[in-house]
Amino acid sequence: MERLCVILLLVSKTLMVNAQFNGFNCDANFHSRFPAERDISVYCGVQTITLKINFCPVLFSGYTDTDLALNGRHGDAHCRGFINNNTFPTVVLFSISLSTLEACGNSLVVSTAQGPNAYGNLSLVQIGNIAGYIDTPDPPTVISYLPGLLYKFSCSYPLEYLVNNTQLASSAAAISVKDSNGTFVSTLNLLLYNDSTYVHHLAIPVSGLTLKTRVFAAVKATNLDRRWNVLMDYCYTTPSGNPNDELRYDLFFGCDKDPQTTVFENGKSQMGRFSFEVFRFVKHKNQKMSTVFLHCVTKLCRSDDCPLLLPVRMAA
Ligand SMILES: *[C@@H]1O[C@H](CO)[C@@H](O)[C@H](O)[C@H]1NC(C)=O
Ligand SMILES: *[C@@H]1O[C@H](CO)[C@@H](O)[C@H](O)[C@H]1NC(C)=O
Ligand SMILES: *[C@@H]1O[C@H](CO)[C@@H](O)[C@H](O)[C@H]1NC(C)=O
Ligand SMILES: *[C@@H]1O[C@H](CO)[C@@H](O)[C@H](O)[C@H]1NC(C)=O
Ligand SMILES: *[C@@H]1O[C@H](CO)[C@@H](O)[C@H](O)[C@H]1NC(C)=O
Numbered sequence: 001m002e003r004l005c006v007i008l009l010l011v012s013k014t015l016m017v018n019a020q021f022n023g024f025n026c027d028a029n030f031h032s033r034f035p036a037e038r039d040i041s042v043y044c045g046v047q048t049i050t051l052k053i054n055f056c057p058v059l060f061s062g063y064t065d066t067d068l069a070l071n072g073r074h075g076d077a078h079c080r081g082f083i084n085n086n087t088f089p090t091v092v093l094f095s096i097s098l099s100t101l102e103a104c105g106n107s108l109v110v111s112t113a114q115g116p117n118a119y120g121n122l123s124l125v126q127i128g129n130i131a132g133y134i135d136t137p138d139p140p141t142v143i144s145y146l147p148g149l150l151y152k153f154s155c156s157y158p159l160e161y162l163v164n165n166t167q168l169a170s171s172a173a174a175i176s177v178k179d180s181n182g183t184f185v186s187t188l189n190l191l192l193y194n195d196s197t198y199v200h201h202l203a204i205p206v207s208g209l210t211l212k213t214r215v216f217a218a219v220k221a222t223n224l225d226r227r228w229n230v231l232m233d234y235c236y237t238t239p240s241g242n243p244n245d246e247l248r249y250d251l252f253f254g255c256d257k258d259p260q261t262t263v264f265e266n267g268k269s270q271m272g273r274f275s276f277e278v279f280r281f282v283k284h285k286n287q288k289m290s291t292v293f294l295h296c297v298t299k300l301c302r303s304d305d306c307p308l309l310l311p312v313r314m315a316a
Contacts, residue, residue: 021059024090031056035149044155044182051094051153062146065092067136071105074137079104099225106132118162118297126159157182159300162243163190163219187224190296192217208289213278219296221270228300231267231309235296239281243295251276254311267306
């Protein structure tokens with residue numbers, strides 16, 4: 001008799017919880033709990049930041065999807081998320097476009113911190129950090145029996161990259177709980193053109209380019225939020241594809257410039273432009289052709305910050 005009662009109690013409790021999850025992809029055994037840190041994932045992309053929140057513990061806590069909003073903007077429908085029932089568990093998705101960050105109260109802070117530099121080594125570099133939170137509204141009462149939910153997130157993007165004159169493959173960003181890192185390197189390309197109009201790409205003949213041919217080069221950002229400008233710090237050449245090759249010839253480094261190199265535009269738009277004359281590496285003297293690999297250490301800066309980062313003589 002006693003045992004029967006216990007079973008009945010258990011069954012009725014399970015039914016109650018299942019009713020609460022009401023057809024969403026939740027499992028009463030796993031999700032009858034309040035949210036934890038693992039219930040948010042952050043994807044720091046090139047154009048958007050995507051946040052995924054496990055919806056089941058939100059339901060268990062007594063809230064619905066419309067109770068969750070970015071940075072306390074509960075009155076603003078476009079600062080709320082979207083339910084996605086196609087996953088287990090059901091998630092609420094928030095998508096933040098990097099070009100309209102401020103619309104839902106997110107902000108970008110550029111700071112100097114330890115991070116990977118252009119060569120992947122840790123050093124002091126500029127980092128763009130976007131941070132914010134998702135929470136539930138405060139009830140209009142003095143006390144509440146529902147816990148307030150708060151999910152914090154951040155995305156860090158290093159702002160210094162090494163760009164080669166080979167097309168860079170697009171890179172996947174890391175997925176992690178709460179804090180995550182992204183990169184804009186896939187938006188940067190080092191392109192070669194045949195004249196100062198920067199319209200026609202340079203076609204390299206099979207026999208190679210004639211020495212002293214003027215080559216027009218550009219580090220160009222594509223699909224990158226308009227707030228960033230491209231600033232070339234250091235462009236150099238190596239006889240091999242290895243950007244760390246000890247043998248190198250510098251085209252320009254801050255104010256120091258090879259006499260045949262001209263910098264046309266730097267830090268003023270999403271394209272940095274310069275030209276130089278074709279030369280050969282003397283170590284290739286026994287070869288028919290000398291190969292030259294071009295590399296540029298490039299920073300992204302906000303238009304207001306760029307003049308501060310430019311070498312003094314150029315900014316003046
Ligand atoms: C998700 O599933 C729930 C429960 O079946 C349903 O009420 C809701 O409308 C669905 N939402 C979407 C976006 O499909
Ligand atoms: C990067 O770090 C490695 C290992 O410490 C070092 O050998 C290399 O010279 C560094 N490269 C640059 C460009 O600083
Ligand atoms: C982000 O990058 C920094 C610097 O490289 C590293 O210390 C940190 O662990 C990374 N964070 C994540 C979540 O990957
Ligand atoms: C660059 O290429 C275009 C198209 O092939 C050509 O019309 C133009 O004359 C070239 N410019 C130079 C300087 O060779
Ligand atoms: C630059 O190009 C070389 C050879 O193409 C490649 O090995 C290297 O990884 C590239 N560097 C970066 C930072 O993409």
